[in-house]
Amino acid sequence: MFTSYKKNLMIVEKFIQDEVDRHREKHNNNHEVVDYIDGYLEERKNREKQNIPEDTFTLDTLKRNAGAFFGAGSETVYSTMEWAILYLVKYPEYQDKIRSEIADVIGFENRPDFADRARMPFTMAFIHEVQRIESIIANNLLRRASEDTKIGNHFIPKDTLVMFNFWSVNHDPNLWPNPDKFDPTRYLTEDGSKAVKPPCLIPFSAGKRNCPGEGLAYVELFLYLVCMVQRYRIKVEPGTELSFEAVFGISRRPANLPLFIFEKVVH
Template sequence: MFSLFNFQLPQPLLNVLIGVTLFRLVKYLFNTIKRTLSLPVGPWGLPIVGYLPFLGDHVYLQFDQLSKKFGPVYCLKLGSFDVVLVCDWPHLKDATSNDALLARPYETLVPGSERSFAEMSGDPWRQHKRLSLHILRDVGLGKNKIETLIKEEIDQFLTTLNTDGKPVDFSQKIGPSISNNIAILLFGHKYDYNDPVKIEMDRARASFTRLFKFAGILTFLPWLTKVLILLGKFDVHLIKKNFMIVDEFVQDEVNRHRENYNENHEVVDYIDGYLEERKNREKQNIPEDTFTLNTLKRNAAAFFGAGSETVYSTMEWAILYLVKYPEYQEKIRSEIADVIGFERKPDYADRARMPFTMAFIHEVQRIESIIANNLLRRASEDTKIGNHFIPKDTLVMFNFWSVNHDPNLWPNPDKFDPTRYLTEDGTKAVKPPYLIPFSAGKRNCPGEGLANVELFLYLVCMVQRYRIKVEPGTEISFEAVFGISRRPANLPLFIFEKVVH
């Protein structure tokens, strides 16, 4: 009987196979060593996992510490990926303006998911960004219309704080309100605070952003995802579960819009605009390419998450500082009295005459670095950051925390001091170019303008109407939890006492 074990290759062919194998192995080792030597220096890691086992929950702090040893630009092996960290302003400024560093990793943010425009590279990303901004501006982004809608939403939110002096769970109240603002742009409507579907979706979004980490196992060891789910490790099953809840929520919105869509329908939100673009491409026989319904769903989910989380987290930190420093709360209220009064509602234009209020917001964004690290970039070609060579396909991460706590830029950086932004006469707040809470360059957050309007209006409206405090003896903790954003770990209950004139 024929057996494979008795089969033998002719010696010449065997020699050729061995030679080719050895040649490829030597070539691979040579290229790997060459690439490693060309990268910026950094700490050694372990085989397969690299430096991942040495990273804790607050990776931005460890990245900052490593920069003090290896310099402001250094390289880590995370899983099988070479990741270059950028930890100072001169190099970060250079990197954010470098078109060769606009690409995203080949892997999706959540393994097995569709790719949103935020995860795209090259022409697909440019096309989706152009279309997204065009639609969002058409439906109100950057216009008086959206400011009016935000003010109406804030009026409704403020009524939830009227509890006759009883302590309030601030996060529970403000979360649904802030997500309503982006819902208007994306879905064309907002939700009742008691809507059970919206409550579950907000909970899932908040849980996902708390558990998911940019520099974590899912990102750098995606092949382990299924194993980790089975073993119940690193909350991967919860991350996937919450991701699916948000996914299904947005899918329902897309389905509803498709059912109601017709060519004469007025475009009132992002989903409408995207469906219209698909119809126009179909009429012109333009291939679907990345303009699929799945991409629409992922884009809407990405906008919803990003459009909620940053403002939500910033407002949580802001209220902590208002209570910790009541004298600053009174200064903001004094500006309100001088510029707006207590009868008229604030306008975003009022910010030009309220320098201390703006300085307060800037300082919250700096000291807490809500987005401590950026979404990973990928070098689409060989390039440089300063004098550091960055080979093609190297991943690059910006450590905003390091820049925001650099004593060369910010004297006494661990001190909360809004006055650092004020001119000598105190009449203007100057935001320095190295304060970039929404990143910078062509891949900065497209919702920055909306977020700035929300932060100003929510803060001013609350301080205009209420004196915010906690019960006597309550500890104010600035400990943070870090997932996608940095949020307070232990937010106390707050008392909103109506301001009497």
């Protein structure tokens, strides 16, 4: 597992390095700021002109930040949406329920707004359940214990590499009744008027080092999901077998996606 993990990291590292090199070459002749890497390189040049020490504003920091944006900001949302579409097809009644909320709250002519989520509890509950049951990031990034630590009966010596097992938490039967069942209603209040995200649902980790992109990710997931269901009825050819096997890269993704049919919703 570690060899595969290292290989994947090296592939991403090369991709990011190539992008930084390409931007640096372009930046020598053109100072137009198109994206984050351009802006970072421009700021570095401005600091050089002002004789400001490089400090942490280094090319290594640029590569680490770009890698984080790439891995956490696009791959994870993309993977989550792949799983979401699979579950929309597997449970068409849930797709109808989300479309019913769209009809009541947004309509089919208006564009959705993230603020609409407050009146669409089932839609949010569906997103939460996709995040839980598929655990897009099954394990957190490697951390290092800064001091000797004791957790329960376990002693963790200083400098030990540790990894947070999200999959274990998200499938713990002590936390989730019938954890292998896909059930969005587990997040709804008794009257179904609100979706409540419990503290044990941690798709973005927790504590001081939780993912800073959590807020943006929820905006993207909500808007992408609602826009699709608002316009299309998603299905597959009759008799198509759905597979929920996963492959591992930066995130857990479906191993075999069927040919999805996006049928225009007519009103």
